Amino acid sequence: MEYFSRVSPGKKQESLRVKMGSFENKMGQAGDSQQEAFRQRCRSAGLRITPQREAIFQALTGSVEHPTVDTVYQEVRRLMPHISFDTVNRTLNTLCEIGAAFVVPGTDNVRRFDGNLSDHQHFRCIKCKRIVDFHHGPFDNVPVPDVLAGRFIVMRKTVCLEGFCDQCTTNPMDNVTQTTSGNR
Amino acid sequence: MEYFSRVSPGKKQESLRVKMGSFENKMGQAGDSQQEAFRQRCRSAGLRITPQREAIFQALTGSVEHPTVDTVYQEVRRLMPHISFDTVNRTLNTLCEIGAAFVVPGTDNVRRFDGNLSDHQHFRCIKCKRIVDFHHGPFDNVPVPDVLAGRFIVMRKTVCLEGFCDQCTTNPMDNVTQTTSGNR
């Protein structure tokens, strides 16, 4: 079933509300509670729940690739041919503002987004740039050095690992650049 | 003493080599070994040692602010009025390629650079965006979970702290957005 977003100005179309129902049916059981939690988060933030927002959230949380705006845009366009790039970009920013998504810290010139809202860490492959989520309990609460705890208010502690993923270990030294500071 | 870079095409000027001497004299004792190490690193990488490169490296390592390209450009222009933005940007990229500088991982749309080559970590202020270097020995070698060590080749482990710096703790909740993933 074709899933429409808004159409060109001046052309009234049947409401998307009915089609939103169809869209929800496509999500299956496992996604329901996540999508419902998303709607609750929108309501709490005073935001309207639009089919575009639901589709963008769904595309992001259904991806393990930490996609760029353009990747999410291509994915959502398959269901919503008239969606605009700005809607996807603006909505991803909105999701980040309400805590329903996050920009992944990195050194690329293009932003990547994370739809995984549970505690986790990232492993970044230096070669293929893949970002893999993992969760290591002790990384949730690395102890803050006393000298900093007395000087700053530490709200978050992040551990990130970098190296070569299992797919790239056959050629680990190809195409490598050192581009991040910190431990070496 | 005015410090010239290259001048407009078609206008021969006296060599910069003499003025490079003057530039070096400005640096003082503490910077000499660092600048010399930089020259060694250039030679090892097969790169020419140009006054532009020395000035850009000097501006970066003399800054604790993790500056953007434009900030380094403004700083270097004070000594080299004819330097081009592309030279600064290209040279910062070159410094990163040879390990004489690093792009700081982050979520901003503008890149920031780090000239601190020693082991250290970053504290990022959520409010004022300041990045503060610190070194906490145990963060140099956080243990990698066995399940990852068996699956990936971990080349680097980074710990980053985020929160409010001492200057911003009087108004910690102003202007805050959640934009990074990971531990919360």
Add this chain to the structure above:
DNA sequence: TTCATTTTTAGTAATTATTCCTATATAGTA
């Protein structure tokens, strides 16, 4: 010291990623 060669740079243009604008559509409430 001079000359030749390769690399680098200045000035400018182009590309890419992101944001802005506004008329219209729509979600949500009364």
Add this chain to the structure above:
DNA sequence: TACTATATAGGAATAATTACTAAAAATGAA
């Protein structure tokens, strides 16, 4: 059903970064 405030589509603009190329310069050999 109607109204209002918010969101969107289509298009334009901005900002950050990269590319191009003629000329300058760093470097090494003679």
